[in-house]
Structure formats: C-alpha cells, structure tokens
Amino acid sequence: MPKIAIIDDDPDILEAIKILLINNGYTPVTANNPDDAINLVKSEQPDLIILDIMMVEADDGFYLANKFRKLGIKAPIILLTSISKVTGFEYGTSETVPADVFLEKPVESKILLEKIAELLQ
Numbered sequence: 001m002p003k004i005a006i007i008d009d010d011p012d013i014l015e016a017i018k019i020l021l022i023n024n025g026y027t028p029v030t031a032n033n034p035d036d037a038i039n040l041v042k043s044e045q046p047d048l049i050i051l052d053i054m055m056v057e058a059d060d061g062f063y064l065a066n067k068f069r070k071l072g073i074k075a076p077i078i079l080l081t082s083i084s085k086v087t088g089f090e091y092g093t094s095e096t097v098p099a100d101v102f103l104e105k106p107v108e109s110k111i112l113l114e115k116i117a118e119l120l121q
Helices: 012-025 033-042 062-071 084-086 108-121
Strands: 003-007 028-031 048-051 077-081 101-104
Touching: 003 012, 003 033, 012 028, 012 048, 012 077, 012 108, 028 101, 033 062, 048 062, 048 108, 077 108
Parallel strands: 003 028, 003 048, 048 077, 077 101
Antiparallel strands: none
C-alpha cells in the first residue's frame, strides 16, 4: 500500500483525508506543523505528500515544499489549500513552488483520489 503524508494544521481536514485514504487502500501518516512534517517525511519516506500552505505561518507549505526538495525528497507533492480564497491571488505550481498539483479546498474526494492515482503511476 502506498504511504501518503498528510500535512495540515486543521485536525478535521487531517482526519477526513486520513479516512478517505484508508478506505481507498493507502497508508496515511500525518503531521500538523512544519517541524513535525519535516521529521515525518524524513523518517517515513512517503510515496506522496498532501500539503497545506497556510499553517503556523501563511507560507509554511511553500517553505516545506522547497525544504523537501532540498533534502532530496522526490515524492510528488499535492498542495491542498484555500490560500487563493484568502489572498485573492491565483496560485499554481512553478519553479519556485516545487509541487506537482495545486488543488483548492474544499476538494471533492473523487478529484483528490484521481490526482493521487495519477501521481503514483
């Protein structure tokens, strides 16, 4: 079973995605802050990372995505966030944001599962 890291400071989001992943044959591991996220990803070596942007600081997810790449972690990253609704700016992946997919919260379970399946192939 592929291991997926879920990194989000909202316990309801963590639990909902965790249940969704378990019910679809994935092994979730979770963290709710940047320090725990770095330790989790280094120790668990997930196959994919689902990452919120706004946690303790408004840009924690951007920081973590870059940190993971600097550490040599090659797992695909899905940025799952509501930052565009908060800031009014449209965000996407780029060289400065080393993520594979950018999804706005709330995201339909079907869409999230489709993106996960695509990235794990």
